[in-house]
Amino acid sequence: MKNPLLVVLVIIGLVSGVSCGEAEEPVPTHTIYGTATSSTVDASNRLVWIKLVQPEGTAQDIALYYTSCLLIGPACDYKINFVPEGEYTVFAVIDMNANISDPELVPDSGDLVSAGKPIWLWEKTKADFIDGNWRRIP
Secondary structure (H helix, E strand, O other): OOOOHHHHHHHHHHHOOOOOOOOOOOOOOEEEEEEEOOOOOOOOEEEEEEEEEEEOOOOOOOOOOOEEEEEEEEEEEEEEEEEEEEEEEEEEEEEEOOOOOOOOOOOOOOOOOOOOEEEEEEEOOOEOOOOOEEEEEO
């Protein structure tokens, strides 16, 4: 053994899990898109926030990924690009009193909230929020 310091450094590297030149594979990203519709409750000119939270999350959870669209008449289209592949729950919130702040996007009294939709994002995925699925926050 000519260089004991080199042997010690190699052992430390092996024990600590240091890898030489191996990069982690990037997680693929995908798009979620769809339409939000509200015709039974007049929500025209209101923002609809679409938010992804952790699996089995609630509408009160802080958004991991989100976007908004403006209801022009009864509907608006949305799209969230570059969302890492994985499992999420997606919600839509119509901000009826114009006071939701990002990035929390927590609905409050009077806002309309959709039921949560569990999704496994592994390709481009469509999630629509239709008129009959809204409930008002008390």
